[in-house]
Amino acid sequence: MDIFALFTTRVIDALHALYPGLDSGLLARVVVEPPRDAAHGDLSTNAAMVVAKPLGKNPREVATALVEHFKADADVTSVEVAGPGFINFRLANAIWHQVLRSVAAQGADFGRSNAGRGEKVNVEYVSANPTGPMHVGHTRGAVFGDALASLMAWSGYDVTREYYINDTGGQTIILGRSALLRYRQALGETIEIPSGFYPGDYLIPVGEALKAEYGTSLLDKPEEEAVLIAREAALAVMMDLIRADLAQLNIHHDVFFSERTLHGVGGDIESTLAWLREEGMVYEGRLEAPKGKTPEDWEDREQTLFRATDYGDDTDRALIKSDGSYTYFAADIAYHRNKYLRGFKHMINVLGADHSGYVKRLQAAVKAVSHGEADMDVRICQLVRLLKNGEPFKMSKRSGDLVTLSDVVEEVGSDATRFMLLFRRNDASMDFDFALVKEQTRDNPVFYVQYAHARACSIFRTARRDMPDLDLSAAALAGAEVELLSSPADLELIRMVATWPRTVAAAAIAHEPHRLAFYVHDLAAAFHGFWAKGKDDPSLRFVNPSDAKLTLARLALVDAVRQVISNGLGILGVTAPEELS
RNA sequence: GGCCCCGUAGCUCAGCAGGAUAGAGCGCAGGAUUCCUAAUCCUGAGGCCACUGGUUCGAAUCCAGUCGGGGUCACCA
Numbered sequence: 012m013d014i015f016a017l018f019t020t021r022v023i024d025a026l027h028a029l030y031p032g033l034d035s036g037l038l039a040r041v042v043v044e045p046p047r048d049a050a051h052g053d054l055s056t057n058a059a060m061v062v063a064k065p066l067g068k069n070p071r072e073v074a075t076a077l078v079e080h081f082k083a084d085a086d087v088t089s090v091e092v093a094g095p096g097f098i099n100f101r102l103a104n105a106i107w108h109q110v111l112r113s114v115a116a117q118g119a120d121f122g123r124s125n126a127g128r129g130e131k132v133n134v135e136y137v138s139a140n141p142t143g144p145m146h147v148g149h150t151r152g153a154v155f156g157d158a159l160a161s162l163m164a165w166s167g168y169d170v171t172r173e174y175y176i177n178d179t180g181g182q183t184i185i186l187g188r189s190a191l192l193r194y195r196q197a198l199g200e201t202i203e204i205p206s207g208f209y210p211g212d213y214l215i216p217v218g219e220a221l222k223a224e225y226g227t228s229l230l231d232k233p234e235e236e237a238v239l240i241a242r243e244a245a246l247a248v249m250m251d252l253i254r255a256d257l258a259q260l261n262i263h264h265d266v267f268f269s270e271r272t273l274h275g276v277g278g279d280i281e282s283t284l285a286w287l288r289e290e291g292m293v294y295e296g297r298l299e300a301p302k303g304k305t306p307e308d309w310e311d312r313e314q315t316l317f318r319a320t321d322y323g324d325d326t327d328r329a330l331i332k333s334d335g336s337y338t339y340f341a342a343d344i345a346y347h348r349n350k351y352l353r354g355f356k357h358m359i360n361v362l363g364a365d366h367s368g369y370v371k372r373l374q375a376a377v378k379a380v381s382h383g384e385a386d387m388d389v390r391i392c393q394l395v396r397l398l399k400n401g402e403p404f405k406m407s408k409r410s411g412d413l414v415t416l417s418d419v420v421e422e423v424g425s426d427a428t429r430f431m432l433l434f435r436r437n438d439a440s441m442d443f444d445f446a447l448v449k450e451q452t453r454d455n456p457v458f459y460v461q462y463a464h465a466r467a468c469s470i471f472r473t474a475r476r477d478m479p480d481l482d483l484s485a486a487a488l489a490g491a492e493v494e495l496l497s498s499p500a501d502l503e504l505i506r507m508v509a510t511w512p513r514t515v516a517a518a519a520i521a522h523e524p525h526r527l528a529f530y531v532h533d534l535a536a537a538f539h540g541f542w543a544k545g546k547d548d549p550s551l552r553f554v555n556p557s558d559a560k561l562t563l564a565r566l567a568l569v570d571a572v573r574q575v576i577s578n579g580l581g582i583l584g585v586t587a588p589e590e591l592s
Numbered sequence: 593g594g595c596c597c598c599g600u601a602g603c604u605c606a607g608c609a610g611g612a613u614a615g616a617g618c619g620c621a622g623g624a625u626u627c628c629u630a631a632u633c634c635u636g637a638g639g640c641c642a643c644u645g646g647u648u649c650g651a652a653u654c655c656a657g658u659c660g661g662g663g664u665c666a667c668c669a
Contacts, residue, residue: 055611095649306665312667326594339668440663441604455631459617518608521609543630
């Protein structure tokens with residue numbers, strides 16, 4: 012039950028009744044929201060101001076007509092015009108109590124909607140190169156993409172979590188060479204790792220495995236063939252490593268899409284290129300060198316170009332390299348056409364800040380490949396600076412100093428890692444301080460929120476201890492006389508709970524999971540605040556052994572708060588503990 | 593030089609598809625614990641929302657430009 016959505020439709024219905032023929036696009040701008048200042052009421056709408064001008068009327072005139080209309084609404088206790096034409100509503104307590112019943116009834120599903128109508132959305136995230144374990148730099152995108160995918164699912168989309176494996180190309184050949192070196196090392200040779208190779212220790216086991224499988228026979232094969240064999244072994248191990256890293260954060264993709272499957276005769280790149288040619292989206296031409304910064308090895312030559320500028324990009328893009336092989340982008344066009352042909356009309360890509368220059372061409376590709384029928388939102392995750400007690404962490408590329416995702420998760424745990432990374436807009440760079448994240452005080456938002464959940468559970472434990480005869484089953488809570496909750500403190504907390512479905516919906520539309528982190532933090536604060544009021548005013552305590560009915564009602568409220576925190580943390584992928592250790 | 597992101601309290605950041613008197617945490621100053629977990633709460637001080645124009649009933653929010661910070665810039669992935 013989302014009372015804001017409920018009243019939005021009531022307001023729009025009223026407008027239709029009062030002024031037939033209003034444009035539906037215009038009405039989409041009508042918003043019913045909680046006023047910033049609670050003194051203004053429970054709900055506020057801009058309806059009169061939105062509609063006044065097209066009607067050629069004064070906003071207050073329209074507002075007055077709406078006010079008259081809503082005086083007949085039994086759920087509304089007062090309506091008035093305010094300021095330039097806002098309409099403020101005050102709602103009957105009964106409707107807030109209805110919200111509590113709705114939470115009890117829907118439980119872990121409270122806040123879900125079918126706004127997405129089951130449409131398919133593809134969320135591609137991580138897609139780290141399989142040339143080593145996950146680096147800290149990947150962590151933010153991984154957590155963000157995962158939370159966003161859950162959020163979209165809550166909003167009624169059919170979500171596919173996808174990982175694009177770059178398992179072909181020059182980098183993978185270097186990986187193969189690096190692994191081959193480790194193989195020689197395993198056979199007893201003293202090796203030296205040239206610069207440009209992958210020096211990490213994580214390839215040592217690959218060398219050992221090659222030795223176990225092939226003995227010395229790889230040495231007899233031609234170099235190129237041996238490299239390919241070593242590459243296969245290395246890629247498989249690297250992907251296992253990455254999957255294990257992701258599993259530490261409880262991240263699991265539905266589809267691991269291999270870039271390699273796009274290549275080759277009859278592959279998607281070939282067919283996509285043919286298709287692009289038929290559509291006239293490709294031509295042979297020359298590219299101008301970028302102004303202001305011409306690469307030294309710039310080669311002015313005729314090449315095969317995609318008309319990216321027709322779809323909003325800044326320049327056309329090469330599809331075939333000088334050596335005749337496809338560019339990365341050519342494969343990516345084919346990949347996204349593949350997504351489209353698999354039925355995705357909504358696509359979201361989560362990329363690191365260093366890929367922001369890639370956004371336009373990706374969107375151009377999706378637009379071209381779908382004839383404008385699919386949309387692509389690219390969410391850029393800004394860099395994370397690692398700190399320890401305020402001091403920057405060195406992140407040298409030498410293998411020993413590399414900070415991996417695994418290092419971070421082992422140090423601070425999955426919950427804290429996830430919450431901290433989500434407690435910030437994705438497009439703002441952030442500092443991640445190990446010392447703070449491990450702290451268990453209110454400075455640390457993770458523990459602050461988890462503590463609120465644990466505290467709610469604790470209140471139930473106390474109630475069971477002090478009022479052993481009270482039935483606290485789900486059915487009993489659902490049947491609690493929540494009408495007894497009429498104090499301003501009670502209603503304030505309930506209003507906050509009632510905002511949850513709206514928060515989820517707005518966050519999903521904006522593709523901004525961080526809003527849920529902030530919401531859940533605010534709700535925790537409101538709950539802690541209510542708890543403290545019970546110190547001064549015993550009538551506000553949750554557990555009142557002298558009043559079983561009131562206690563049951565209060566516990567229904569506590570459980571609603573607990574449930575919403577649990578739901579929120581669930582979307583973010585953070586656990587909601589019953590007690591803190 | 594082109595493109596993208598950012599600029600809000602001393603610090604770190606929110607600001608809900610333009611809305612009423614711009615919020616939170618930290619830090620600072622004070623206060624609350626025989627009582628449901630003080631792992632918490634309450635009160636206070638603290639702002640030209642970088643700047644200049646524009647759009648309109650109304651702008652921190654949208655547009656243009658300026659300044660400042662970051663990222664990125666064929667044929668890598």
